[in-house]
Amino acid sequence: MFYRENGQFKTSYASDAQIFPIRQDRWFMLALLLVAFVGVPLAGSDYLLRALLVPFLILALAALGLNVLVGWCGQISLGTGAFMAVGAYAAFNLMTRLPGMPLLLALLLAGLVAAVVGLVFGLPSLRIRGLYLAVATLAAQFFADWVFAHVPWLTHDAASGSVTAPRLQVLGLAIDSPVRKYLFCLAILCVIALLVKNLVRGRKGREWMATRDMDVAASVIGISPVRAKLSAFAVSSFITGIAGALWAFVHLGSWEPAAFNIDLSLKLLFMIIIGGLGTVMGSLFGAAFIVLLPIFLNRLPGLLGLQVSTSLVSHLEFMTFGVLIVLFLIAEPHGMARLWMTAKNKLRLWPFPH
Amino acid sequence: MGFFLETVIAGLMSGVLYALIALGFVLIYKASGVFNFAQGAMVLFAALAMARLQEHMPWPLAFLLAMAIMVVLAWAVERLVLRHLVNQEGVTLLMATLGVAYFLEGLGQMVWGDDIYPIDLGLPKQPTLVLQQWIPGGILVSNEDLIAAASAAALVALLTLFFQKSSVGRALRAVADDHQAAQSIGIPLSRMWVIVWSIAGLVALVTGMIWGSKLGVQFSLSLIALKGLPVVILGGLTSVPGAILGGLIVGLGEKLAEVYLGPTLGGGIESWFAYLLALAVLLIRPQGLFGERIIDRV
Numbered sequence: 001m002f003y004r005e006n007g008q009f010k011t012s013y014a015s016d017a018q019i020f021p022i023r024q025d026r027w028f029m030l031a032l033l034l035v036a037f038v039g040v041p042l043a044g045s046d047y048l049l050r051a052l053l054v055p056f057l058i059l060a061l062a063a064l065g066l067n068v069l070v071g072w073c074g075q076i077s078l079g080t081g082a083f084m085a086v087g088a089y090a091a092f093n094l095m096t097r098l099p100g101m102p103l104l105l106a107l108l109l110a111g112l113v114a115a116v117v118g119l120v121f122g123l124p125s126l127r128i129r130g131l132y133l134a135v136a137t138l139a140a141q142f143f144a145d146w147v148f149a150h151v152p153w154l155t156h157d158a159a160s161g162s163v164t165a166p167r168l169q170v171l172g173l174a175i176d177s178p179v180r181k182y183l184f185c186l187a188i189l190c191v192i193a194l195l196v197k198n199l200v201r202g203r204k205g206r207e208w209m210a211t212r213d214m215d216v217a218a219s220v221i222g223i224s225p226v227r228a229k230l231s232a233f234a235v236s237s238f239i240t241g242i243a244g245a246l247w248a249f250v251h252l253g254s255w256e257p258a259a260f261n262i263d264l265s266l267k268l269l270f271m272i273i274i275g276g277l278g279t280v281m282g283s284l285f286g287a288a289f290i291v292l293l294p295i296f297l298n299r300l301p302g303l304l305g306l307q308v309s310t311s312l313v314s315h316l317e318f319m320t321f322g323v324l325i326v327l328f329l330i331a332e333p334h335g336m337a338r339l340w341m342t343a344k345n346k347l348r349l350w351p352f353p354h
Numbered sequence: 355m356g357f358f359l360e361t362v363i364a365g366l367m368s369g370v371l372y373a374l375i376a377l378g379f380v381l382i383y384k385a386s387g388v389f390n391f392a393q394g395a396m397v398l399f400a401a402l403a404m405a406r407l408q409e410h411m412p413w414p415l416a417f418l419l420a421m422a423i424m425v426v427l428a429w430a431v432e433r434l435v436l437r438h439l440v441n442q443e444g445v446t447l448l449m450a451t452l453g454v455a456y457f458l459e460g461l462g463q464m465v466w467g468d469d470i471y472p473i474d475l476g477l478p479k480q481p482t483l484v485l486q487q488w489i490p491g492g493i494l495v496s497n498e499d500l501i502a503a504a505s506a507a508a509l510v511a512l513l514t515l516f517f518q519k520s521s522v523g524r525a526l527r528a529v530a531d532d533h534q535a536a537q538s539i540g541i542p543l544s545r546m547w548v549i550v551w552s553i554a555g556l557v558a559l560v561t562g563m564i565w566g567s568k569l570g571v572q573f574s575l576s577l578i579a580l581k582g583l584p585v586v587i588l589g590g591l592t593s594v595p596g597a598i599l600g601g602l603i604v605g606l607g608e609k610l611a612e613v614y615l616g617p618t619l620g621g622g623i624e625s626w627f628a629y630l631l632a633l634a635v636l637l638i639r640p641q642g643l644f645g646e647r648i649i650d651r652v
Contacts, residue, residue: 318460325453
């Protein structure tokens with residue numbers, strides 16, 4: 001009833017090419033941003049911001065980065081954790097070795113370092129495809145785990161590679177309270193999401209999608225698979241590198257290489273598959289699902305008034321997690337983003353579907 | 355010289371065990387096109403079942419019971435998961451098996467307990483000295499490893515015989531070659547999947563027994579699947595001989611690298627060496643040593 005585009009005519013190329021062509025979508029987005037930037041910081045408790053929203057935002061960013069590679073360019077990667085680790089340790093070294101390094105610049109440079117590492121580990125993708133590539137990307141994961149635990153220079157000779165983030169500060173404002181951390185992460189996520197959205201709508205995104213759908217056909221019509229694949233690896237690692245630095249600095253505070261192990265990589269892959277491959281929305285939905293689910297499952301017995309031992313809870317958590325993932329894949333293999341699209345299409349005709 | 359040979363032998367023996375894990379992956383991938391990430395969880399589950407059952411009965415009986423459990427499990431996976439995901443993309447299936455892996459890890463530890471349990475197969479623990487007359491000092495060979503390697507080899511031989519000579523084996527090979535063609539000549543696809551997951555369950559059980567008797571059965575057992583992955587891609591996803599040879603190459607390479615390169619690099623390189631080795635081979639042969647050639651059609 002309210003969600004209709006009748007009467008909204010496109011009279012210029014600019015209006016035809018905008019991200020949200022429907023006016024209601026623009027209003028919705030604006031309202032959402034308003035709630036996120038103003039409403040949540042005012043109303044949210046510290047626990048909500050610190051334990052739920054900050055991890056959600058950072059993991060959504062990482063998922064978005066992975067989605068560029070897997071969802072848009074079709075190269076499966078199981079080594080995301082490695083690129084996050086590279087970003088985290090690069091930012092750490094930049095901040096501690098170069099005094100006076102501004103945080104934002106350090107994040108940007110950490111992303112660039114991760115992008116270079118991503119390029120190197122993306123080189124095999126030119127020869128190897130599909131599941132072979134997926135396993136090959138694990139090489140990055142285990143190699144990074146080892147490097148950060150065994151090369152003392154990278155961690156300032158800290159035992160077992162555990163380090164603590166320096167004090168965070170942007171333009172003279174210290175990022176110390178949960179509200180500020182939340183706003184900082186939110187701002188970065190918004191900027192990068194906008195960048196990704198525009199990137200995938202443009203020439204580069206079309207190259208990636210053509211390569212994903214069939215790389216031989218793509219190269220026949222003049223798309224260089226080398227450039228398409230490597231640029232996807234670079235952009236993806238850049239974003240995951242920044243996410244890794246945020247995860248380490250803002251969320252964890254002090255960390256060791258195990259914080260970026262294969263478990264994290266698999267969780268990120270879950271996020272984009274459950275959320276929806278090749279969609280910005282999907283990365284956010286998936287991250288929300290994977291962040292909230294364990295917390296919900298952990299609290300469920302308490303909410304139901306059951307007395308359960310902690311080990312049983314953790315086993316049940318594993319089981320429920322597994323079952324839900326399988327159920328989700330069976331019920332909606334295209335992810336939550338597809339559900340969102342379906343709901344929107346239904347809403348256009350509601351309440352008179354004729 | 356003696357030390358070098360000892361390293362080689364130890365490497366080859368752990369290689370046999372890697373080959374066993376890789377075999378579980380290859381069998382299922384060949385028959386159903388599913389890259390089964392749950393193989394490690396299956397190893398853990400089977401080994402836990404075996405270890406706990408063995409507390410109440412002699413081990414051959416426990417083995418049979420655990421095998422029965424793995425068959426039920428195979429049936430459940432086919433019925434509840436795979437059947438609903440026919441024709442999905444490879445990565446979706448991979449994620450589904452990850453879901454199965456999480457479920458099995460939780461279920462296994464909930465039902466069977468989450469401590470470290472021993473599996474005692476009555477294997478001799480003392481190593482023996484061989485070749486004393488040729489090499490000064492002789493070579494120390496672990497009897498336990500020797501028996502483990504022999505039983506793994508026997509299992510592989512048995513499986514090869516089953517695949518090549520029995521009618522079920524022939525049907526399985528037909529399914530592996532072409533699902534649709536196999537179905538059109540009357541091979542029941544879903545039953546074949548149950549059979550092949552059961553066989554993978556058997557392989558998981560044997561793997562779990564051998565590793566479990568060496569290290570004790572505990573949660574970390576499910577991580578040995580990660581040791582099998584480079585072996586699989588090194589040998590080729592679709593090749594049983596590839597899995598075996600790949601296992602031997604990885605086992606050998608890993609031990610040699612750890613002994614001769616490890617000290618210079620700072621140790622612990624076992625965790626990634628196999629992956630880099632596999633990567634190097636794949637750069638030359640993208641389908642692995644024995645995998646089917648990947649042909650692109652436009």
